[in-house]
Amino acid sequence: MSKRKNIKPSESELAILQVLWQRGPSTVKEVNEVLSEVKPTGYTTTLKFMQIMFDKGLLSRTSEGAKGRSHIYKAEVQESQVHHALLDQFINRVFNGSTSQLILRALGRKHPTHQEIEEIKKFLDDLEKNNPS
Amino acid sequence: MSKRKNIKPSESELAILQVLWQRGPSTVKEVNEVLSEVKPTGYTTTLKFMQIMFDKGLLSRTSEGAKGRSHIYKAEVQESQVHHALLDQFINRVFNGSTSQLILRALGRKHPTHQEIEEIKKFLDDLEKNNPS
DNA sequence: AATATTTTACGAACTTATTCGTAATAATCT
DNA sequence: AGATTATTACGAATAAGTTCGTAAAATATT
Secondary structure (H helix, E strand, C coil): CCCCCCCCCCHHHHHHHHHHHHHCCECHHHHHHHHHHHCCCCHHHHHHHHHHHHHHCCEEEECCCCCCCCCEEEECCCHHHHHHHHHHHHHHHHHCCCHHHHHHHHHHHCCCCHHHHHHHHHHHHHHHHHCCC | CCCCCCCCCCHHHHHHHHHHHHHCCECHHHHHHHHHHHCCCCHHHHHHHHHHHHHHCCEEEECCCCCCCCCEEEECCCHHHHHHHHHHHHHHHHHCCCHHHHHHHHHHHCCCCHHHHHHHHHHHHHHHHHCCC
């Protein structure tokens, strides 16, 4: 249906997307500063990735800023879209396609808070109401 | 606590582990036959991977079979262990460490069956009983 | 305008993962 | 034993991802 291709951002690409999802359209410098807080990264390294992502269509960029300044990059894929795609791949690779297996494992590995549990339960209730399968 | 290191099997390594978890200890030939059902794979390719995994300690092997036959390889990491580790990494990478975010996304993306929902709910009930946090 | 700074473009080095060819070794068959 | 087949070991080619140096171009400063 959607024109979504093989969305499979690499580790580094995902990190950059996350910054852009959070901050909105940003320059290389801005992205690099955020990334460097977690892990020191050379400016040209970040630049290179963003250029590659631009070529792939993961990002777009506006050349003509206010007064001919640096490129401003913008994510061209939605967070939910990427989450969905990565989850699909992960569930297929690791849990043989079983979503419930994934969820049981996820719940089992750490102790979710009471609040988290309630949140999930509520979500499940809603699902059942709207989906009589 | 446990001596678990950085468990991060690659795509191909995971596929091999899955065969070994399912079949139990097996020869290269046997593993390769299973893998080839899904995706044709050269014998020496599978062999190479299993040798690498042996070097890494992911697999062990018995040299002295019944009558000096081929190596029989065995997974040296448990399925639950690897699931756990991969989930940790995935949740950190993609969902910023939030398990409930992962779960909500996973539930939202496809329609789980009524049965699956019940299964999960039951699991949540148990969790709440045993964990008054 | 000359110099310095910022940003971009290009390309190369390096790493990890994947794939397989080829040769050596071991076992089996005639 | 000699030939055939099976299995292992080794090394190399390719690909994808990561990292950065260097140079060119654009912008700002003195």
